[in-house]
Amino acid sequence: MSTPDTRAGSDSLHSRGSDVLRPGWGYASVTDKIANIVLTDHFGWRWWTAFLFASAGVCALLLAVTWLLVKGIGIWGVDIPVAWGYAIGNFVWWIGIGHAGTFISAVLLLLRQKWRTSINRFAEAMTLFAASIAGLFPILHLGRPWFFYWLVPYPNVMNVWPQWRSPLVWDFFAIATYLTVSLLFWYVGLIPDLATLRDRAGQRGERAAQIAYGLLALGWRGEARHWARYEWAYLLLAGLATPLVVSVHTIVSLDFAVGNTPGYHSTIFPPYFVAGALFSGFAMVLTLAIPLRRAFGLHDFITGRHLANAAKVLLATSWLVSYGYLAEIFTAFYSGDVYERYMTVNRFTGPYAPVYWAMLTCNVLVPQLFWFRRVRHSVALLFLLSLVINCGMWMERFLIVVTSLHRDYLPSAWGMFYPTRWDWITLFGSIALFVWLFLLFVRLLPAISIAEMRELVRESAQGEA
Amino acid sequence: MSDHALYGLLAEFPSADSLCAAARHVRARGWTKVEAYSPYAIEGLDDIIGAEKGWIAPLTLLGGILGGAGTYFLQWYAAVVDYPINIGGRPLNSWPAFIPATFEITILGAALAATVAMLALNGLPRLYHPLFEVEEFELASRNRFFLCLPARDPVFAPGPARDLLEELHPLLLREVPA
Numbered sequence: 209m210s211t212p213d214t215r216a217g218s219d220s221l222h223s224r225g226s227d228v229l230r231p232g233w234g235y236a237s238v239t240d241k242i243a244n245i246v247l248t249d250h251f252g253w254r255w256w257t258a259f260l261f262a263s264a265g266v267c268a269l270l271l272a273v274t275w276l277l278v279k280g281i282g283i284w285g286v287d288i289p290v291a292w293g294y295a296i297g298n299f300v301w302w303i304g305i306g307h308a309g310t311f312i313s314a315v316l317l318l319l320r321q322k323w324r325t326s327i328n329r330f331a332e333a334m335t336l337f338a339a340s341i342a343g344l345f346p347i348l349h350l351g352r353p354w355f356f357y358w359l360v361p362y363p364n365v366m367n368v369w370p371q372w373r374s375p376l377v378w379d380f381f382a383i384a385t386y387l388t389v390s391l392l393f394w395y396v397g398l399i400p401d402l403a404t405l406r407d408r409a410g411q412r413g414e415r416a417a418q419i420a421y422g423l424l425a426l427g428w429r430g431e432a433r434h435w436a437r438y439e440w441a442y443l444l445l446a447g448l449a450t451p452l453v454v455s456v457h458t459i460v461s462l463d464f465a466v467g468n469t470p471g472y473h474s475t476i477f478p479p480y481f482v483a484g485a486l487f488s489g490f491a492m493v494l495t496l497a498i499p500l501r502r503a504f505g506l507h508d509f510i511t512g513r514h515l516a517n518a519a520k521v522l523l524a525t526s527w528l529v530s531y532g533y534l535a536e537i538f539t540a541f542y543s544g545d546v547y548e549r550y551m552t553v554n555r556f557t558g559p560y561a562p563v564y565w566a567m568l569t570c571n572v573l574v575p576q577l578f579w580f581r582r583v584r585h586s587v588a589l590l591f592l593l594s595l596v597i598n599c600g601m602w603m604e605r606f607l608i609v610v611t612s613l614h615r616d617y618l619p620s621a622w623g624m625f626y627p628t629r630w631d632w633i634t635l636f637g638s639i640a641l642f643v644w645l646f647l648l649f650v651r652l653l654p655a656i657s658i659a660e661m662r663e664l665v666r667e668s669a670q671g672e673a
Numbered sequence: 674m675s676d677h678a679l680y681g682l683l684a685e686f687p688s689a690d691s692l693c694a695a696a697r698h699v700r701a702r703g704w705t706k707v708e709a710y711s712p713y714a715i716e717g718l719d720d721i722i723g724a725e726k727g728w729i730a731p732l733t734l735l736g737g738i739l740g741g742a743g744t745y746f747l748q749w750y751a752a753v754v755d756y757p758i759n760i761g762g763r764p765l766n767s768w769p770a771f772i773p774a775t776f777e778i779t780i781l782g783a784a785l786a787a788t789v790a791m792l793a794l795n796g797l798p799r800l801y802h803p804l805f806e807v808e809e810f811e812l813a814s815r816n817r818f819f820l821c822l823p824a825r826d827p828v829f830a831p832g833p834a835r836d837l838l839e840e841l842h843p844l845l846l847r848e849v850p851a
Contacts, residue, residue, distance in 0.1 A: 235712060235816035361747055369751035373760070378773035385777040389784045396788055400713075400814070407811035426798035429805075430813050432696075432709040434795045436719035440729050441791035448733075448784045452777075459773050662713040662816075666689065 229326070229664050230508035238661045242654045243408045245504050247417065251651060254503060259647050265640020272633040273348065281351055283630045290613045290625035295349040297605040298635055300460055301488065302342035303383065304481070304601065307453055308489025309335025310390055313397070314449040317442075322667070323517055325660045326509040330500065330650070331493050332394040337645040338492070339390060341638050343383050346376070348634075375463040382459040389452055393445045399438070400659040403428035457485045464608065470547040471612030474539060480532030487525035487571070488601035494518050494594035496646065498587055500655060509656055512585055519584040522597065526575035529604075533572070547617060559624060560611050563603050570600025678851040680803035681708075681823035682834050683810070684843035689715045692818035695841045696721045699822065702837060706826040710810075710819040732790040733783045740782020745775045807847050821849070 233241075276283055286293040309331035316324035347356045359380040361370050370377045402425035409417035428434070461481035464472040494515065501510040540548040555564045574596050577583045584590070610625050649655070686692045689711060696709050700721060707722045709715075748771040752758070757765050792798070804810050804821065813819050820843075822834045838846055 239712070239815045361751065367756070369756050372748045372752055372774065373767060373770040378777075381774040381777040385781045388781060392784050392788050396791070404712075404814040407814045411811060422800065426792065427800045427802060428797065428814075429802060430710045430712060431795075432711065432715070432718040432722050433724040434797075435711070435714040436724050437727050437729055437791050437794055439714050440727060441787045444729065444733050444787045445784055448737075448780050448787070452780050455773075455776055455780075459777075462773070659713045666713070 229661070229668050230511060233508065233661075233665055235662050235665055238665055239404060239408075239658055242509075242656050242658050242661065243405055245650070246405060246652065246654055247408055247412060247414065252503075255647065255651070258643070262640050262644035262647060265637055266644050268633050269637025269641055272630050272637055275630065276348060276634075277353065281349065283628065284634075285625050285627045285631055287623065287625075289616060289621050289623045290610055292349075292609050292613060293625050294606070294627055294631040294635055295345045297602070297609045298638060299342050299345035299349075300481075300608070301602050301605040302338050302345070302638065303386075303460055304457065304485035304488045304605075305492045305598075306335040306338035306342060306386070306390075306489065307457060307482075307485035308493050309333070309338075310386075310393070310449050310453050311486055311489065312493070313393060314446040314453065317446045318450060322664065323514055325664050326506075326511075326656055327493065327497060327514055328660075329394075329397065329653075329657045330496060330646075330655045332390065332397065333646065333649045333653075333655075334489075334492060334496060335390050336387070336394060337642050337649075339383065339387050341642055343387065344638070346379060346383075375459070375466050378459045379463060382456045386452060386456045389445070389449055393442075393449055396438070396442055396445060397657060398653065399425060399428050400430065401654045401657060403430065404658050405654065454482055457481045464612075469612050469616055470545070470551040471536075471608070474536060476532055476535040476539065480529070480535070483525050483528035483532060484601060484604060487522065487529050488598060490518050490521045490525065491594040491597035491601070494522075494590055495598060498591045498594075500650065504650075504655070506656065509661065512587075515587065515590055516584040519578045519590060522594075523575055523578040526571060526578075526597075530572045533568070551612060551615060554615055555607065555611055558611070558615070560607060560614075563607055564611075567600050567603040567607060570596050571604060574600070679824045679831065680849040680851040681821050681825075681829070682831075682838055683804065683807055683847045683849050684820045684822075684838040684841065685809060685812070685845040685847075686818040686820065686841075686843055689718075689818060691841075692820060693718060693721055695820050695838075695843075698841060699820065699837065703828050704822060704826055705828075706823050708821040708823060710804075710813040710821065712814055712816060712818075727790075727794055729787060729790045729794065733787040736786020736790075737779045737783030740785075741775050741779030743782075744778035745771060748774060803849050803851055807849055809845055809847065817844075824851070 281295075284293055284295065286295075309328075312324050312331045313328040316328070347353050350356055359370055359377055370380075402421050406418055406421040406425050409421055458478040458481065461477035465474055465477040467473065497510055497515065497518075501507055537552055540552040543549075555561065574593060577589075577593065583593070614624055615622050684695070686695060692709055692711060693715065696707060696718065699707050700723060705723060709718055709722050711718065749766055752767070752771075753765040759765075809817075810819065820838070820841075822829065822838065835846070
């Protein structure tokens with residue numbers, strides 16, 4: 209569909225360009241460009257191909273989960289002493305990926321970073337999907353997942369409460385809150401755009417879409433008093449989400465640090481986990497943003513500056529994560545604790561050493577390429593490196609969970625963890641579920657905030673005028 | 674106040690600046706219930722039309738306090754009163770272990786309060802509104818700016834209101850049926 213302006217000339221205002229929005233865009237053209245991605249009937253063969261593959265993966269995940277419910281977690285490679293395997297590693301990995309979305313939306317909003325506008329919406333969607341998938345793993349890992357609601361404090365006939373001193377219960381509160389607040393933040397941000405979609409769909413005579421978006425938009429009209437309260441509430445939500453981002457992964461790290469297993473019992477864990485979360489989350493932002501801008505021609509909105517900024521964040525968080533690795537090694541030797549020292553040497557030379565060295569390559573060495581301007585501005589390289597970092601962070605989570613458990617205090621209790629095919633299917637199935645949700649999201653909701661882009665148009669025009 | 678069921682008069686403007694100028698002009702003539710509609714939040718427009726400061730921040734604080742205090746009370750009641758368990762002689766009210774859940778539900782209570790307060794104070798959800806009857810109003814969510822003089826304003830009178838808006842040279846002027 210073309211983008212005709214109905215009356216009185218074309219756009220009343222044209223942006224003259226800034227490096228977060230390419231020049232030539234006005235209110236109407238920005239609105240129509242983003243709304244048309246959603247309202248078009250033609251999804252294209254690329255979307256359908258990706259959707260089919262993702263659906264196949266989701267079916268595999270459903271199969272794996274069904275088999276798990278039938279047989280129990282013995283179908284995974286977990287056993288004593290390694291009772292936590294892929295499920296817990298995947299959980300920490302996914303919840304970490306979920307962190308960049310809220311970080312981009314909330315922290316960068318508070319810091320008034322204009323470059324967040326083009327990427328915050330889909331980063332928030334990424335957070336929601338990743339956090340939901342993360343929440344599945346501890347539940348599936350319970351052994352009897354259908355009793356997961358025992359974590360909820362409610363007066364029950366057994367007359368027992370959750371164990372408040374247990375990190376598992378803290379996790380429940382942290383993840384449930386994180387999911388709910390992320391959902392609120394995302395939905396509140398969507399309301400004006402849903403109203404835009406309602407009006408655009410009405411204009412195109414698409415009655416069903418108009419009703420659906422109209423119900424979700426709650427009757428938003430863009431009244432000045434409403435906007436004032438809306439902006440206030442959105443800012444408050446951002447301010448509330450910011451400490452939440454830090455607290456959630458801190459609590460996840462306490463799952464480990466509260467136990468006294470060598471390699472778990474470390475005070476560096478909370479900040480180190482938060483840094484790792486931002487590292488993997490920003491890598492996932494790049495992994496999603498690069499295909500998204502290519503598929504829908506969003507180069508003017510998600511510019512080279514966005515990608516380069518994300519690369520700089522990756523470089524910084526890579527150093528934070530590296531500091532975490534160093535601090536772990538230093539503490540182990542400085543403590544003089546024989547078990548801690550053995551665990552560290554075992555990471556260097558033990559049966560999981562190849563994973564350790566591969567992780568260091570992915571998370572410490574490879575990100576150093578971001579020092580080079582040419583790497584930061586090469587879209588293909590950024591995409592490739594973001595995939596490498598995602599893999600590296602997954603290996604880090606795996607190592608934290610498994611290497612500490614497989615050699616603890618008593619050599620007679622040592623053992624190995626080998627993943628089974630169901631471990632692999634669950635891991636890749638969860639990735640497929642993530643992709644599947646994301647594909648639906650870009651077709652049903654605006655992947656870029658339309659209302660905020662209109663503000664950016666106005667500011668770009670004023671800044672240059 | 675209103676005669677023959679009129680919601681108000683609606684004028685359309687091409688830019689944020691012309692809307693702000695129009696709103697200022699109308700407010701200077703003693704209108705108190707002016708409504709302005711725009712496709713994005715215009716800084717300062719709420720002050721021009723005389724929007725009162727909202728209750729969102731105090732309500733958010735209240736939500737946070739209720740969430741945090743309630744959660745701490747729940748944990749204390751469960752661990753000290755209803756089901757005390759002696760674990761190695763540690764105190765029953767082991768407050769450091771109660772902080773994570775307390776902190777999380779403080780945030781949750783505040784966030785829920787902020788969202789609900791915003792919607793409630795805005796009178797949302799309200800799926801039907803007389804303005805939706807004006808066909809051109811759908812551009813308020815795209816690229817146009819609207820000023821509405823509602824019939825419930827004490828100084829409203831159809832003739833003078835129309836003249837006042839015409840002085841501002843709007844792109845369009847419409848009567849909105851109630």
